[in-house]
Amino acid sequence: MTMRFEVLGPLVMRLDGRDVTPRGARVRRLLAALLVADGVRVTDDRLSELLWNGEGTAARLQLLVHRLRSTLDEADRLVREPDGYRLIASDDELDTAEFERLAASDRGRAALALVRGPAFDGFDGEPFDSARNHARVTQRTVRHRVLRTEIEHVDPAGLIAEIAAAVAADPLDEELVVLHMTALARSGRQADAIDAYFSLRSALADELGIDPGAEIDELHRRLVSGDPLDPTPAPRQLPAATALVGRDAALERLDGLTGPGDTRIAVVSGTAGAGKTALALGWAWRARRHFTDGSLFVDLRGFSGTGPRGAGDVLAGFVRALGYRWSLPGDIEELSALYRSLVHERRMVIVLDNARSVDQVRPLLPGGDGPVVVITSRESLVGLGMHAQAHTEELDPLDLTAAVELIRALVPDEVSRFDAEQLATQCARLPLALQIAARLSATCGQGVARLVAELEAHRNHLDRLDIGDDVRSDVRTVLSWSYEALDPRTRRMFRLLGLLPAQGAPETAVVALVGGDPGQARTDLRSLRRVHLVGLDEHGRYGQHDLLRAYARELAGGGPDSSTEAEARTRLLGYYAAGCADAAAALVPRWGPILRASDAGEPDDAALEAISPAIRVGPFPDAAAAKSWLDDEHAAIADVVGSTGPEADARAIAIVLRLRPYLATQGWLTEARVLFADLLERTTRRDDPLGQATALRLLGAHDAHGIDYVSATRRLTRALDLSRTLGDSTGAAIALNNIAEMERLLGDPARAVELLDEAVQINADTGDVARLGLGHGNLALAHNALGNHEAAEAASRRALEAADRIGSERIRSLGLRAMAEAKLGLGSAAESAGLARTAYELALTLDDVEMEAWSAEVLGRALVAIDALEEAEQMFERAIESSRRGGSLAQLAPALRALATLREVNAPEEATRLLDEARAIGQRLRAGALGPISP
Numbered sequence: 001m002t003m004r005f006e007v008l009g010p011l012v013m014r015l016d017g018r019d020v021t022p023r024g025a026r027v028r029r030l031l032a033a034l035l036v037a038d039g040v041r042v043t044d045d046r047l048s049e050l051l052w053n054g055e056g057t058a059a060r061l062q063l064l065v066h067r068l069r070s071t072l073d074e075a076d077r078l079v080r081e082p083d084g085y086r087l088i089a090s091d092d093e094l095d096t097a098e099f100e101r102l103a104a105s106d107r108g109r110a111a112l113a114l115v116r117g118p119a120f121d122g123f124d125g126e127p128f129d130s131a132r133n134h135a136r137v138t139q140r141t142v143r144h145r146v147l148r149t150e151i152e153h154v155d156p157a158g159l160i161a162e163i164a165a166a167v168a169a170d171p172l173d174e175e176l177v178v179l180h181m182t183a184l185a186r187s188g189r190q191a192d193a194i195d196a197y198f199s200l201r202s203a204l205a206d207e208l209g210i211d212p213g214a215e216i217d218e219l220h221r222r223l224v225s226g227d228p229l230d231p232t233p234a235p236r237q238l239p240a241a242t243a244l245v246g247r248d249a250a251l252e253r254l255d256g257l258t259g260p261g262d263t264r265i266a267v268v269s270g271t272a273g274a275g276k277t278a279l280a281l282g283w284a285w286r287a288r289r290h291f292t293d294g295s296l297f298v299d300l301r302g303f304s305g306t307g308p309r310g311a312g313d314v315l316a317g318f319v320r321a322l323g324y325r326w327s328l329p330g331d332i333e334e335l336s337a338l339y340r341s342l343v344h345e346r347r348m349v350i351v352l353d354n355a356r357s358v359d360q361v362r363p364l365l366p367g368g369d370g371p372v373v374v375i376t377s378r379e380s381l382v383g384l385g386m387h388a389q390a391h392t393e394e395l396d397p398l399d400l401t402a403a404v405e406l407i408r409a410l411v412p413d414e415v416s417r418f419d420a421e422q423l424a425t426q427c428a429r430l431p432l433a434l435q436i437a438a439r440l441s442a443t444c445g446q447g448v449a450r451l452v453a454e455l456e457a458h459r460n461h462l463d464r465l466d467i468g469d470d471v472r473s474d475v476r477t478v479l480s481w482s483y484e485a486l487d488p489r490t491r492r493m494f495r496l497l498g499l500l501p502a503q504g505a506p507e508t509a510v511v512a513l514v515g516g517d518p519g520q521a522r523t524d525l526r527s528l529r530r531v532h533l534v535g536l537d538e539h540g541r542y543g544q545h546d547l548l549r550a551y552a553r554e555l556a557g558g559g560p561d562s563s564t565e566a567e568a569r570t571r572l573l574g575y576y577a578a579g580c581a582d583a584a585a586a587l588v589p590r591w592g593p594i595l596r597a598s599d600a601g602e603p604d605d606a607a608l609e610a611i612s613p614a615i616r617v618g619p620f621p622d623a624a625a626a627k628s629w630l631d632d633e634h635a636a637i638a639d640v641v642g643s644t645g646p647e648a649d650a651r652a653i654a655i656v657l658r659l660r661p662y663l664a665t666q667g668w669l670t671e672a673r674v675l676f677a678d679l680l681e682r683t684t685r686r687d688d689p690l691g692q693a694t695a696l697r698l699l700g701a702h703d704a705h706g707i708d709y710v711s712a713t714r715r716l717t718r719a720l721d722l723s724r725t726l727g728d729s730t731g732a733a734i735a736l737n738n739i740a741e742m743e744r745l746l747g748d749p750a751r752a753v754e755l756l757d758e759a760v761q762i763n764a765d766t767g768d769v770a771r772l773g774l775g776h777g778n779l780a781l782a783h784n785a786l787g788n789h790e791a792a793e794a795a796s797r798r799a800l801e802a803a804d805r806i807g808s809e810r811i812r813s814l815g816l817r818a819m820a821e822a823k824l825g826l827g828s829a830a831e832s833a834g835l836a837r838t839a840y841e842l843a844l845t846l847d848d849v850e851m852e853a854w855s856a857e858v859l860g861r862a863l864v865a866i867d868a869l870e871e872a873e874q875m876f877e878r879a880i881e882s883s884r885r886g887g888s889l890a891q892l893a894p895a896l897r898a899l900a901t902l903r904e905v906n907a908p909e910e911a912t913r914l915l916d917e918a919r920a921i922g923q924r925l926r927a928g929a930l931g932p933i934s935p
Contacts, residue, residue: 001073005035006095008135009116011123013071020071026051027067032123034078034087035094036131043084050125096135103138105367108146108341115139140173141334145341147179152323153345156183167196171203175327178216185223194223215327234294235321238351242435243409244282246402247275250393254283257372258290263391265365265373267381270395271532271548272303272478273432276376277353279395284349284374291372293346296321298364302356303378303481311363315339318350318364336363345370352376356485358383378482380530396535397429397545406431407448410438415448422452426461428545433475436465462550479551482533491555493524494533496568497544498552501639504535504543505572508615509636512575513568518614539632569644570651576637577651578611579629580658582618586626587662627847630662638671641678649682653691660698672702693722693731697738704742705888712742733762733771741778745890749785756782773802773811780818789825796822810851813842817855820862829865836862840875853882853891860898873902893921 006012011032013021022028033042033050048056051064065085069075079086091097095114102111119135120128143166151159163180170176177200184193197212197220204210212220244251254266268276284295296318302308315335316328322342329335343350343366355361355377365373365388375381375390384390398406403424408415427433441451455461465475483494493514500513511521525542528534534542544552556565608616620626637659641652656679663672676698683691700715716739723731740755756779763772780795799815802808816839824832836859843851856879863872876899883892900914 003073003077003089003093004095005031005089005093006114006116007032007035007120007131008095008099008114009118010121011035015073022068022071024064024067027064027071029123030064030068031087032120032128034085035089036120036127037086039086039088041081041084041086045083047085099138103142104337107344108142108149111142112139112146140170144175144179145338147176148324148338149341149344151179151183151186152342155187157187159183160187160189171200172207174200174213174216178219181216181219181223190223194220197223213327234292234348235296236294237297237321238281238284238288238295238349239297241281241285242278243406244275244278245406245409246398247279247282247395250279250395251283251286253391253393254279254374255287256391257374258287262369263389264369264371265384265388265390266375266393267384267390268374268376268393268395269378269380269532271397271430271535271545272378272482273430273475273547274395274397274532275431276378276395278431279393280351280353280374280376284351287349287372291347291349293348293370295348296343296350297353298351299353300355300360302354302360303485304354305477305481308356308360311336311360314364318343332363339364340367343371348372349374355379355381357381358387362387378531380532382530398424398431398434400424400429403427403429403434406434407438410435411441411448413442413447419448419452423448423455426452426455426546427465428547430475430545430547432478433465433547436475440465461547462554465547475547476551476554479548482531483551483555485531486527486533489520490524490527493521494528495552495556496565497528497534497542498549498554498556499565499568499572499643500543500549501636501643502543502546502549503636503639504537504541505636506540506632507542508617509572509575510542511615512611513572515568515571518612541632566645566647569640570648573640573644573648573651573655574610575615575617576633576640577655578608579617579633580637580655581608582616582620583626583630583662584658585618586620586623627662630659634659634662634668634671638674642674646682646685649686653679653682653686653688657694672698676702689722689726690728690731693719693726693728693735696722697731697735700735701738704738704745705890709742709746713739716742729762729766730768730771733759733766733768733775736762737771737775737778740782744778744782744785749782752782753779753786769802769806770808770811773799773806773808774814776802777811777814777818780815780822784818784821784825787825789822792818792822793826809842809846810848813839813846813848813851813855816842817851817858820855820858824858824862824865829862833859833862833866833868849882849886850888850891853879853886853888853895856882857891857895857898860895864898864902869902873899876902889921889924893918896921 002016004014006014011021011028012019013031022031029051030047033047044058044061045054047061048054052060065078065080069078072078077088079088091101096119099111099114102108102114119132121132147159147163147166160180160183163176163183167173167176167180177196181193181196184190184196197216200216201212204212211217250268257264257266268280270276281297284291288295298309298314298317300309300314312332312335315332315338319328319335319339319342322339324338324342329338348371350364350366350371350373352361352364352373352375355375357379358381361375361381361384375384380392380394381390397403400421404417404420407420407423423437424434427437437448437451437455441448462476483491486494496514497510500510505513507522507525510525511518514521514524525534529536529542533548534544536542543549617629618626620629637655641655644652656675659675663675676695680692680695680699683689683695696715696719700712700719703709703712703715716735720732720735720739723729723735736755736759740752740759743749743755744752756775760772760775760779763769763775776795777799780792780799783789783792783795796815796819799811799818803812803815816835820832820836820839823829823835836855840852840855840859843855856875860872860875860879863869863875876895879895880892880899883889883895896914896918900911900918903911903914
């Protein structure tokens, strides 16, 4: 059953739509007294006073209560409480609550339809008089709002009778008279409108002794002078749109705002200069055919040098633009309600640009399904979802293709693809920076190529990306508005984020960099993420684009905590040192032990003790997890190591040595070169000859991989001599092994065997089983190259025995590959294929790209020998792919030649291309043997 109580007129009580209002006058007055209390207890004494002027008895009151309960759907609605009664009625059951709900949702006409007369009509005295007066004021406000809106959108002649009746009921209401005069004048009844003015003037003088207000006087003047009172034209406030490229997907998503769905609000967020305003305006212009009632636009100055605009100021401007000519409500909520009434059913777009917060935006949100709102902000404004359903569009910098397209659209002269890509990268692909750069290249007459060269010469691009005639065209200033909005603690974090590696870093690394309480650091990081002063990519890495990093570093260099920069770098290096120690512990069984290679490195225990358990990434559950972490972080580690000074030598040296086996198997040549060179510089500075020898060996092996054999020979020879001087027999054996491998690849396997015999003997004497196994494996490869396959088979067996003794999967993979090649040379092709397949599968589990390439190439040759040509072709393709991934030309050339041989018949053109590439590699290999010695 549905109960309803109506008091906006004579009292009515309905049950399932039927009038069940009590008949007795005192029972009705009891019900009215309980309803006017709005769910609050009314005491027995107060009820006696209202019903019998204080002369009632408890028995008489109980009898009335009983009669009232008999008319209700449930007797429990009328609750007996200490010394009084309370009536329970929900908002859905009260016409007063429905009136307020409809009025708040800008359905004022529907709210007014609920009014049947004065509230609590027929009940005199307090509290009914106060309730009646409050309802009258509220209804008058809603009626004014409705009439003001409708007089601009419907035929005013149809409103004259209603307004005249309202004026008759309240002849001193100036605002009603203004509406009456306006409706009369727009209906061609200027004389009647002037008469209405004089009627008000006389009434005010007689009743209150005052004159009409300035607004109605101005309206009278316009009527007398014959000025037209046409409806206000639809506002058209959209500024011109700027060039917009690369945002097609975002535009299509925004098109949904004009579709059949319920979403009429969009939030476009992103970092400073990402093109948020350009997107909002570009879409609004593109969709303007949907907005026949016009557009509103405001720069809320949420992030600016002048401070955010107040909602009251903005609302006043909007209301005036919508044609409202009367005095404005002083209360912000009333002004917001007036604004919502004016735009409720209008087909218009409202652009709220550069918002600071949800609180700033909330009063500016219209109701109804007519207007569409597009909000731009550096803040994500996630809390807006608590107030309205909104589509979110987060803008990243443009992709490279779109950035190039924007440059070419902005620069009148022809721009090469190379120069455009360079400029796009220098500007972090931010539309604002690209527009500034384009104007600089055009107005300064220097062209894009020259501007690119100038930016390349400047360490800080922010110094050049400033036109000078507009603060909004200075990237540094625009970024500063976001920074100045932060609290001091979050500002400090922002400055330190400039020290992160260019590749970004996971949350734990950021927490380590900042130091202090990890929980607070995570909270501050989320705050920076909300205002787009730090990004989060799909891999969970936090980072900043180049211009933002430059600004953060600039602030860190001159800020109050500039002395802590070195401390922050040390904390970040400590984080990675602990991670590398944990990774090395998990990977040693697969890749072999890490030798003592320096007297200056930080011990693993010290690295792990220096890191908080809350941000330590290890220990890793297995080798795969350790390798996965290194895959993600190796480039960042190289960046962080390179950014630290002498104070971090011990820690940096240890990191490089822990990474050595990983870098050797993954083909990370660029990072390896940086780290090995850094190792040589630090060990030299610390007068660590053992570390110097290690660095020289690593750099020499790297040079050999890059076919700079002269430089490799020089470094490896120096390493060998230094190791022998130090009495480091293990180091000497490693240098001999590296030199021998290079000699084999250069085509002198006999010399390789000679050197490897010496290395194997040293390792046997020292009992270094791991290096002994590696030496036997490489010795087997050299014997195979000489055609001594029996000797190669024997050496391979010894390599496999060593691998089994220490559980080294990498040495086992090397031994199997060498054994497979020996068996192939001895004519046991089927056995060779089985061994090579096992070696290849093991290399795959190790993710060792070097071993993958060699094993795949040997397996391919074995498969050819047993006439499994289709699979052989696949293996040669995999060998080529792994060689390219690992950057090894020495591995690539034989795989290319083998594949070319298989395709000579069915694909002669491709075979020729493969052979040409192999010959070119051969020429490079020979040139590398004679090339200049690198510094």
